[in-house]
Amino acid sequence: MLINNSRWCWLLLHGALSLLCGSSRAQGLRATEVAPQTWMVQGEAALGSSSNRNFISNAAFVITREGVVVVDALGSPALGEELIAEIRRHTDQAIKWVIVSHYHADHVYGLQAFKAVGAQVLAHREGRLYLHSETASLRLQASREELAPWIDESTHLVAADRWINGATTLQLGGLDFQLHPAGPAHTPEDLVVYVPQLKLLFAGDLVFRARIPYVGQADSARWIAALDQLLAFDAKLIVPGHGPVSATVREDLQMTRDYLAYLRQTMGAAAREMEPFEEAYARTDWSRFAKLPLFGPANRINAYNTYLLMEGSPP
Numbered sequence: 366m367l368i369n370n371s372r373w374c375w376l377l378l379h380g381a382l383s384l385l386c387g388s389s390r391a392q393g394l395r396a397t398e399v400a401p402q403t404w405m406v407q408g409e410a411a412l413g414s415s416s417n418r419n420f421i422s423n424a425a426f427v428i429t430r431e432g433v434v435v436v437d438a439l440g441s442p443a444l445g446e447e448l449i450a451e452i453r454r455h456t457d458q459a460i461k462w463v464i465v466s467h468y469h470a471d472h473v474y475g476l477q478a479f480k481a482v483g484a485q486v487l488a489h490r491e492g493r494l495y496l497h498s499e500t501a502s503l504r505l506q507a508s509r510e511e512l513a514p515w516i517d518e519s520t521h522l523v524a525a526d527r528w529i530n531g532a533t534t535l536q537l538g539g540l541d542f543q544l545h546p547a548g549p550a551h552t553p554e555d556l557v558v559y560v561p562q563l564k565l566l567f568a569g570d571l572v573f574r575a576r577i578p579y580v581g582q583a584d585s586a587r588w589i590a591a592l593d594q595l596l597a598f599d600a601k602l603i604v605p606g607h608g609p610v611s612a613t614v615r616e617d618l619q620m621t622r623d624y625l626a627y628l629r630q631t632m633g634a635a636a637r638e639m640e641p642f643e644e645a646y647a648r649t650d651w652s653r654f655a656k657l658p659l660f661g662p663a664n665r666i667n668a669y670n671t672y673l674l675m676e677g678s679p680p
Contacts, residue, residue, distance in 0.1 A: 402563070413511075438463055495552070550587045573607045
């Protein structure tokens with residue numbers, strides 16, 4: 366096989382950086398057992414890049430006596446393949462279902478690897494709107510440039526085999542997987558999964574633990590309401606979309622909630638008073654959140670998007 370010189374140099378450089386940095390590519394993904402029958406891989410607290418292969422989100426899997434259930438598929442086909450290899454280190458059971466918490470790139474670009482091994486994909490029906498949107502197309506196009514070579518022309522978005530409409534319970538190997546639509550919040554298609562026998566909640570990006578959330582174009586008021594609803598589950602553990610597993614459920618739900626509420630309070634007041642964003646941002650006391658990972662890259666754009674959102678909201 367022939368490789369052009371620039372491509373070969375890029376690969377040599379990437380390989381050298383991987384060795385120096387001790388990347389997860391060199392060592393492979395390694396899952397941590399977080400609950401009985403349940404393992405999680407934790408993404409980096411970083412923005413997606415070629416150097417981290419877009420490994421910035423979490424994924425988890427539950428092994429039952431009748432098959433494996435996976436929640437989210439990570440941010441590139443290569444990561445999806447490594448997650449499958451990691452599952453195979455623990456069981457030979459078939460991978461039955463991959464449940465999508467929402468259709469953001471860092472959670473779904475690995476789906477095609479799971480489809481290749483016969484898994485069924487389940488997602489909330491609102492995800493269909495994203496799949497056929499210009500936003501999804503442009504995001505994939507940009508990812509092919511920004512995340513090369515991990516995202517390339519062979520990377521494609523995968524539709525669900527089953528679109529969930531309303532609360533749904535799946536049963537497998539003696540466990541109940543309760544799928545609950547929670548959007549529109551972080552996204553219109555937010556879907557959480559609760560396993561009552563394990564008192565375990567897979568919260569997707571409704572919960573960012575120990576880092577600044579990515580707010581984007583989210584409906585932050587409904588996101589706050591969704592977090593309040595999650596407290597009704599009798600969960601002892603939460604697998605968040607980003608950050609380590611949580612055994613301090615109320616505290617970690619509250620952290621994300623408080624951050625969103627503070628954005629709405631401060632930026633809402635500025636918008637109502639027609640104070641310019643730059644002035645409002647500069648005078649706001651961010652000290653409670655400033656030491657959290659990704660404050661620098663994420664907080665300003667979160668605040669700006671909230672400012673724009675609150676401009677159009679009634680007092």
